[in-house]
Amino acid sequence: MSITLADAIEFITLEADMLDYGQFKEWLSLYTPDGLYIVPIDPDADDYQKKLNYAYDNAEMRQNRVTRLLSGRAISAMPPAHTVRLLGRYRMLETDETKCIVRCAQMLTEMRQGRERYYSANVTFHLVKTDDGLKIDRKIICLLTSTEALTTVSYIL
Amino acid sequence: MTLLPDPASLVNEDRADGSIYNNALLYDMEMDRIFKRNWIWVAHRSDLPDPGSFITTFVGQHPVIVSRDRKGEVHVLLNRCRHRGATVCEHKSGKAASFVCPYHGWAYGQDGALRAVPQPKGYGDSLDKSKLPLVSLRVEDYNGMIFATFNADIMPLDEWLGPAKIWIDLFMKQGAGWPIKTMGEHKFTFPGNWKIQLENTTDAYHFPIVHKSFLDSVDNQTQNIFDFVEGDGFVEDLGNGHSVMVMIPELVDLEENLDAPIPERFQKLAEALSKDYPPEKVRQIVRAVGGSGFNLNLYPNVACSMAFFRVLRPLAVDETEIRHIAIGMDGGPEIANEVRLRLHEHFQGPLGFGTPDDSEAWDRVQRGALAGYNIDILLNRGLEHEAKRESGLLFSDVTAETGMRAAYRQWLTDMTCETAIEEAAQ
Ligand code: FES
Ligand SMILES: [Fe+2]
Numbered sequence: 001m002s003i004t005l006a007d008a009i010e011f012i013t014l015e016a017d018m019l020d021y022g023q024f025k026e027w028l029s030l031y032t033p034d035g036l037y038i039v040p041i042d043p044d045a046d047d048y049q050k051k052l053n054y055a056y057d058n059a060e061m062r063q064n065r066v067t068r069l070l071s072g073r074a075i076s077a078m079p080p081a082h083t084v085r086l087l088g089r090y091r092m093l094e095t096d097e098t099k100c101i102v103r104c105a106q107m108l109t110e111m112r113q114g115r116e117r118y119y120s121a122n123v124t125f126h127l128v129k130t131d132d133g134l135k136i137d138r139k140i141i142c143l144l145t146s147t148e149a150l151t152t153v154s155y156i157l
Numbered sequence: 158m159t160l161l162p163d164p165a166s167l168v169n170e171d172r173a174d175g176s177i178y179n180n181a182l183l184y185d186m187e188m189d190r191i192f193k194r195n196w197i198w199v200a201h202r203s204d205l206p207d208p209g210s211f212i213t214t215f216v217g218q219h220p221v222i223v224s225r226d227r228k229g230e231v232h233v234l235l236n237r238c239r240h241r242g243a244t245v246c247e248h249k250s251g252k253a254a255s256f257v258c259p260y261h262g263w264a265y266g267q268d269g270a271l272r273a274v275p276q277p278k279g280y281g282d283s284l285d286k287s288k289l290p291l292v293s294l295r296v297e298d299y300n301g302m303i304f305a306t307f308n309a310d311i312m313p314l315d316e317w318l319g320p321a322k323i324w325i326d327l328f329m330k331q332g333a334g335w336p337i338k339t340m341g342e343h344k345f346t347f348p349g350n351w352k353i354q355l356e357n358t359t360d361a362y363h364f365p366i367v368h369k370s371f372l373d374s375v376d377n378q379t380q381n382i383f384d385f386v387e388g389d390g391f392v393e394d395l396g397n398g399h400s401v402m403v404m405i406p407e408l409v410d411l412e413e414n415l416d417a418p419i420p421e422r423f424q425k426l427a428e429a430l431s432k433d434y435p436p437e438k439v440r441q442i443v444r445a446v447g448g449s450g451f452n453l454n455l456y457p458n459v460a461c462s463m464a465f466f467r468v469l470r471p472l473a474v475d476e477t478e479i480r481h482i483a484i485g486m487d488g489g490p491e492i493a494n495e496v497r498l499r500l501h502e503h504f505q506g507p508l509g510f511g512t513p514d515d516s517e518a519w520d521r522v523q524r525g526a527l528a529g530y531n532i533d534i535l536l537n538r539g540l541e542h543e544a545k546r547e548s549g550l551l552f553s554d555v556t557a558e559t560g561m562r563a564a565y566r567q568w569l570t571d572m573t574c575e576t577a578i579e580e581a582a583q
Contacts, residue, residue: 039508041341041343042341049495050495052340052341052342052343052483052498052501052502053498053502054343054506055502055508056499056502061503064510065510067373068374068510071373073369074369074510074513075367075514075517075518076517077370147249149344149345149346149478150344150507151346151347152347152507152513152517153513154513157508
């Protein structure tokens with residue numbers, strides 16, 4: 001049976017919850033070993049690897065990013081920002097027994113040092129089925145403002 | 158009439174008043190006396206690869222088009238239609254045979270000349286097109302760095318850069334024999350005054366404190382390279398507000414020390430390159446990929462910063478836009494350019510492991526400096542042992558605030574310049 005939209009949504013919601021509640025170590029285990037976390041600048045680029053991105057994280061960089069957030073040694077994450085994210089507008093683009101591609105919208109509000117900021121994004125998930133349940137093979141976060149000036153983001157989108 | 162602040166009472170040789178970051182009147186004066194009267198960096202040569210290429214950007218607060226005409230000449234044109242003022246181009250970059258104003262259709266050439274207006278009869282004989290080109294600024298370039306200015310009387314760019322030129326040449330060795338090209342940019346704003354960023358480019362003192370978490374994320378060898386605050390680097394005042402901070406002396410000239418062993422973090426790249434290039438070339442490329450060991454601050458708005466261009470644009474007294482422009486080898490091996498991109502993403506930009514912490518520190522300066530009255534910002538680090546080279550240039554240790562003192566000296570010259578004051582009064 002192909003992966004259903006309901007299964008994908010359940011998994012994606014779990015990821016969102018982990019990120020808002022700071023369960024970053026657990027979050028790492030949601031990815032495949034070759035998985036990529038990508039925040040592009042050019043949403044239309046066909047090969048992100050050849051382009052400058054905001055983030056192009058393999059397993060090692062994701063681990064580094066989490067270590068940085070939890071270390072207490074990064075002033076921009078000390079104290080960390082609080083975030084609330086809401087995902088919706090899900091659409092299954094492709095699916096079969098072992099993998100699927102889901103696209104959705106994400107609205108995120110950030111609160112840090114008395115300042116509220118907002119980031120909207122189109123997010124695409126490439127999910128794969130493993131013995132251990134669904135995993136993320138690629139998460140691509142295309143910020144609505146990716147080609148404009150951002151403010152700094154010391155958390156995980 | 159509001160009394161303007163007196164710049165001379167705010168900045169001394171070794172200190173400045175905290176209000177320089179938050180006085181809105183002073184900010185307006187800076188826009189007139191500094192950003193209107195100096196050479197302002199607008200583009201790198203590779204941003205305009207072909208005849209007809211253009212980008213839009215700003216000189217201070219003024220929107221401009223930087224355009225390469227059919228003959229290859231670069232023009233910096235105010236992005237303002239001569240009819241009733243609309244911007245004629247809102248694309249960030251592209252190629253265009255002409256710029257047509259969207260409001261009433263006046264059409265301008267790549268050099269800004271007014272070519273045609275719709276229904277010219279409505280003007281009878283009164284419209285002299287030759288008198289209504291897009292207003293052009295003075296443009297000069299050095300080694301691919303293109304600057305523009307409103308000031309017809311300023312010294313030539315060559316003279317303005319002076320001793321900074323050799324550092325620009327050294328910086329461009331990151332092309333490893335190929336020309337340098339820009340490869341995209343990280344752009345972000347921070348809620349603080351532009352001078353806080355200007356200071357930071359030659360501030361080695363903060364590095365081991367603010368960038369702890371970045372240092373945690375790299376291998377030991379790289380950590381040692383970045384352990385430079387007690388090393389024999391230096392900061393040198395290059396005149397006209399420019400300065401250079403050498404953090405890693407071994408990485409000043411990337412064409413020297415080519416027989417030094419290849420760092421661990423570049424082993425894989427070196428192996429891959431060895432398939433296509435002889436050993437010496439591989440070493441040259443790998444060394445270039447690692448970036449230069451210095452930051453060159455070119456007053457007031459651009460820096461050649463280790464491995465990228467850093468460009469600042471004041472948006473308001475307490476708001477600044479920063480661009481970190483990635484650079485690479487134009488025509489060089491793609492795998493090496495990709496490594497450069499990943500290195501850039503690692504530290505730079507709003508999601509990097511370095512920039513957010515810098516931005517947090519600057520944000521704190523902006524907010525903290527509002528506290529109290531008449532409290533100084535100290536700029537005296539390294540002053541005691543500051544010395545003069547044979548060339549007459551001042552230098553001190555790598556963590557000295559010599560670069561900041563250089564910038565503020567020029568700031569004071571600009572802000573108290575009689576011609577600038579008269580011009581602003583008109
Ligand atoms: S404002 Fe440009 S044509 Fe009228
Ligand atoms: Fe820094």
